Amino acid sequence: MKNFILSCAVSIALLPATGWAQEDAASAFANRDFATAKALWLSEAADGSAEAMLGLGLLADRGFGQPRDFDVAFDWYLQAASLGLAEAQFNVAIMLDAGLGRRRDVEEAQIWYTRAALRDHARAQYNLGLLYETGDGITSNPALATYWFGKAAQTVPAAAQKEVAQVTASRRVAAPHVTFDNVGTSQVELVWNADPNATATHLVEVIEPPRFDENYDAPTISVSTVASGILDLNGLQTTDAIWRVVNLASDDTDYAAADWSSNQGIEPPRGRVTLISDPAVKSMENAARVFASALRQAGYWVQITDEVSTQSDNFYVSYGYASDQQLAQAVAEFLPSTEQITPAKQLLRSMQPGEVVVNLGAFR
């Protein structure tokens, strides 16, 4: 009996040393068998596992089972981060922010903090708040600091206690600076920097362009946010899309937009024009087609509709935002008139920045 107990004890004691029952890299790592962990993670990383890449980054970062190497660590973190793993995105941001093994690059750090923050990584949200609060290496932005501290507040008590002094001067619209975009069929992710004096609301539009002489559609994604990025994991049905980020005035009277972007080199519209026509009036319908054709040839997107907005006054040409006055004037020059057309500013329901409404029924 004594021998039996002894042999059991010896067997149990030997188990960890022989590596028995180490099913995966994580348990090998936990048992400090770094060689096994590395071999398993290398194999999984080759199959595209972001978690394995993060593990390989940690091994190099800490110097477990190998010399410490920030460059190797960063490369693995970056690979995992590019696959969307928030912890790896956070580590990439930290190494860039602290300048570990490389020159400090706060603008890049901000992108990676934001990408992790958009995936609800609370420490990334807090650190991003700190960056925007202190303006350490970037332009400080109290509104964005407050936003990201607010997101982190539930899990990071220090974030809940932050009181960031806000810009008291009047806000204006300023085109956002888009620093990262990944608009694909599996996801839509955008990161931007806002001017510190800009108003708080940003509108993101992702639109599939109209084919040939079809009507243009409403944006596939139209998100209004006070954040400095969006992440939509529902993706799109097509890789054919154009997108932009727009800063909106707080009273919705004006905007400033970043340039349109696309994957396929799609020509952005000069503007979007809604032609309201009454199909029962044959001549009006024909005129609508003629104007639509001319506008499309000039680079505008056009839709012809018979829906008269009940909000609208009976203006011939109208636009919703102050910055679109010139656009509306340019559209008006395609239209018949015996005298100078003066476009009217009226924000109709569902009107987008850069959209002009022409009510052919109001032609005199």
Next chain:
Amino acid sequence: MKNLPIKSLMLTLGLFASPVALTAQEASQTTTSVVEEAEEAPWLKVYFASGSATVSADQAATLDRAVRTFREGDPFVMIVAGGADKVGDPTANLGLSLQRATAVATALTNRGIPIERLQVLGRGNSELQVATPDGVAEEENRVVEISWR
């Protein structure tokens, strides 16, 4: 970071007992490499008023710097080591140094650092930043050092 785990008078709180046991095991297995690995960014120092274990508001920036270097992942341990100057009784100073370290550890967990990643220790009057005779008030010694490995 030289000889830190071995020479310092290490006190651990019940709160931190389990993670510290884990890191102690880690240290015993990799004593040499731990010492060599430890150098990273400059150490961060949080200063205290005489006799006080309260983290003052003007030290917040230092704590925020600490969380901007601490990466995600199990292997990273933040070491929070408290000290005291040589004013007063050495035993009381040992307790004070641990209280200071604990205060900093709490401030770090408030900033999102998981508690199990922290190793908290009080050095009392050992390993002083500035060697002084007894009874000398020295600001550099009223400090909690934050380092990581």
